[in-house]
Amino acid sequence: TRIAGEDRFDTASKIVSQLDLPVDKAYVSTGMNFADALTGSALAAKDNASMLLVRQNAVPSSTKDIIEEKGIINFIILGGTGAVSDTVELQLKDEEVVIEPGExxxxxxxxxxxxxxxxxxxxxxxxxxxxxxxxxxxxxxxxxxxxxxxxxxxxxxxxxxxxxxxxxxxxxxxxxxxxxxxxxxxxxxxxxxxxxxxxxxxxxxxxxxxxxxxxxxxxxxxxxxxxxxxxxxxxxxxxxxxxxxxxxxxxxxxxxxxxxxxxxxxxxxxxxxxxxxxxxxxxxxxxxxxxxxxxxxxxxxxxxxxxxxxxxxxxxxxxxxxxxxxxxxxxxxxxxxxxxxxxxxxxxxxxxDTDPYVYDPEEPEPEPEPTRVNINTASLEELQEIVHIGEARAQEIIELRPFTSLDQLTQVSGIGPARLQDIKDEGIAYVE
CATH class of the missing domain: 3.60.15.10 (Ribonuclease Z/Hydroxyacylglutathione hydrolase-like)
Structure with a gap:
């Protein structure tokens, strides 16, 4: 089973929700530092707690939603203010914080x-x-x-x-x-x-x-x-x-x-x-x-x-x-x-600051199925559609047939195991 959200913050919240993890308290880490989040997850598991991710200076909406849904009120914040700011701490405490990020x-x-x-x-x-x-x-x-x-x-x-x-x-x-x-x-x-x-x-x-x-x-x-x-x-x-x-x-x-x-x-x-x-x-x-x-x-x-x-x-x-x-x-x-x-x-x-480029897309057409070649009945020209088969080898195939399997193409001059594998991989030649 895969649990995935719209981003890493939403994924962490969905893990808490879908796995019904304990919500008496939650460990909180910045979502921008993999090491902090990994360490926090281990600590949370050991302490029978949940793990939530935040931005350095803001609590994402998905994290806010799971806190409200589960009624989480106790938080252990990992890292100093350089990782998780005082602004986040206030938001976790549900204290009103005016966000004025500028531009x-x-x-x-x-x-x-x-x-x-x-x-x-x-x-x-x-x-x-x-x-x-x-x-x-x-x-x-x-x-x-x-x-x-x-x-x-x-x-x-x-x-x-x-x-x-x-x-x-x-x-x-x-x-x-x-x-x-x-x-x-x-x-x-x-x-x-x-x-x-x-x-x-x-x-x-x-x-x-x-x-x-x-x-x-x-x-x-x-x-x-x-x-x-x-x-x-x-x-x-x-x-x-x-x-x-x-x-x-x-x-x-x-x-x-x-x-x-x-x-x-x-x-x-x-x-x-x-x-x-x-x-x-x-x-x-x-x-x-x-x-x-x-x-x-x-x-x-x-x-x-x-x-x-x-x-x-x-x-x-x-x-x-x-x-x-x-x-x-x-x-x-x-x-x-x-x-x-x-x-x-x-x-x-x-x-x-400008208008987008207008491009009219074309619905992709399915690639046509390759024409297959029965080496027992194909003409001289048709045999040459097969990789590694030129006119001389095509003529030799006609002289040697019928074949019971493609493996017998090694009887043809210049076709060894490697070229035989190329012919098989191409998927055109067959025996009937």
């Missing part, structure tokens, strides 16, 4: 064929995720200057491809100060990547990140944490790409860099409760290798942003991806059509 602003900056996202928190701290290609670096610095930003608290390089870190070189070489830079554990062997890494280490505190590392922004109602890749993970540059979960009170966004289907599957398996998001920054510029149907079903975004350059040589975004997004009833926004896209959230809802 979070996300800038999906038009850098051509590349990614660059600036996040302004309600506390006037700034997080820059990627910087686009080298040619966009100067314009990126101008954009930041126009916002009168003289310090970036955090810079994140999702991975070291040139269209993500090239423009960051200009940021480090500008007068803008950088606090901490987070990079992937995969070091790309290119001049651009090495230059980025060298400047990041020179002009900021440089750290590599893995899943469940958090950004300490000291900003109420705001939580940002990496959810991929896991510590010890290994793979190519796209698999080791950093993925960031952004939460601002009840608003959420998922910043995926160039994450592809393999990474998406890993997140579904290991971090599904962090995936549900209002905003999805579509992986890999809308490539068909990203934004799988399974991933979209779990994330369930209302809005998708595709950072892509006009008339790019890769054909991004691919029709398959646009179709999946449209069929999922997601509003699509594209930098190549709208330029820079700005989203403003009050912590509950959000507004986009």
């Amino acid at each position: 979070m602003i996300l800038h999906f900056i038009d850098v051509g064929q590349g990614d660059s996202i600036l996040i302004e928190t309600a506390c006037d701290s700034y997080v820059l995720i990627d910087g686009g290609p080298s040619g966009a670096g100067d314009d990126l610095v101008v954009y930041l200057n126009n916002l009168e930003i003289d310090r970036l608290d955090k810079v994140i390089a999702t991975h070291e491809h040139a269209d993500h870190v090239g423009g960051l070189v200009s940021v480090y070489e500008s007068p803008i100060e950088v606090g901490t830079t987070y990079g992937s554990q995969y070091e790309h062997d290119t001049i651009t990547a090495e230059n980025f890494r060298s400047l990041a280490e020179e002009h900021s505190v440089y750290e590599t990140a893995t899943a469940f590392d958090t950004l300490n922004l000291n900003c109420e109602y705001t939580e940002m944490s990496f959810i991929h890749p896991y510590e010890g993970a290994a793979g190519d540059i796209h698999y080791m790409n950093l993925v960031l979960n952004v939460e601002f009170n009840e608003f959420s966004a998922l910043i995926t860099g160039d994450a592809e289907k393999e990474s998406e599957n890993a997140m579904i398996d290991n971090a599904s409760e962090y995936l549900s998001s209002d905003i999805l920054k579509v992986g890999h510029h809308g490539s068909r290798t990203s934004s799988s149907q399974d991933f979209l079903e779990v994330v369930s975004p209302s809005t998708a942003i595709i950072q892509v350059g006009e008339d790019n040589r890769y054909g991004h975004p691919h029709e398959e991806t646009l179709n999946r997004l449209a069929l999922a009833d997601v509003d699509i926004y594209r930098n190549d059509i709208s330029g820079t896209i700005v989203i403003t959230s009050d912590g509950v809802g959000y507004q986009v």
Whole structure:
């Protein structure tokens, strides 16, 4: 039996409800720290109590509902105020707390064929995720200057491809100060990547990140944490790409860099409760290798942003991806059509500063069944539809038949066990 909620907070509440756990008291932990939640669960089990998850500065509605439903009044809060704030303690005591989170602003900056996202928190701290290609670096610095930003608290390089870190070189070489830079554990062997890494280490505190590392922004109602890749993970540059979960009170966004289907599957398996998001920054510029149907079903975004350059040589975004997004009833926004896209959230809802891209989806047609070939009756031309069968081997098959099984194809010149297995795997050839 699987117990799952809309997010990790709802899942914890459903576990208490559906398993009818003791409710005399509850252990409370931040839902943004896996270690705290795991330790708390063990303590709760030992103490015959329930386990609930909260945000650092707010009690989610699903947690409030289970507290009210079960009448829980005794709480043991794990961690200091840096993990669970005094505001949460007051809310757990049912004391009235006025929530005024302010605004979070996300800038999906038009850098051509590349990614660059600036996040302004309600506390006037700034997080820059990627910087686009080298040619966009100067314009990126101008954009930041126009916002009168003289310090970036955090810079994140999702991975070291040139269209993500090239423009960051200009940021480090500008007068803008950088606090901490987070990079992937995969070091790309290119001049651009090495230059980025060298400047990041020179002009900021440089750290590599893995899943469940958090950004300490000291900003109420705001939580940002990496959810991929896991510590010890290994793979190519796209698999080791950093993925960031952004939460601002009840608003959420998922910043995926160039994450592809393999990474998406890993997140579904290991971090599904962090995936549900209002905003999805579509992986890999809308490539068909990203934004799988399974991933979209779990994330369930209302809005998708595709950072892509006009008339790019890769054909991004691919029709398959646009179709999946449209069929999922997601509003699509594209930098190549709208330029820079700005989203403003009050912590509950959000507004986009432009109109969505209109795409008419096509219902996917089922793939036709492959034409099967009976090797005992097929013509010379039909036999050549089978993998590894050319004209000479087709003629030899005709001379050797009838066959009683496909295994007898090893009698044909040049067909050994490996090629026989390929023929079987293809599923076209058969014997009758």
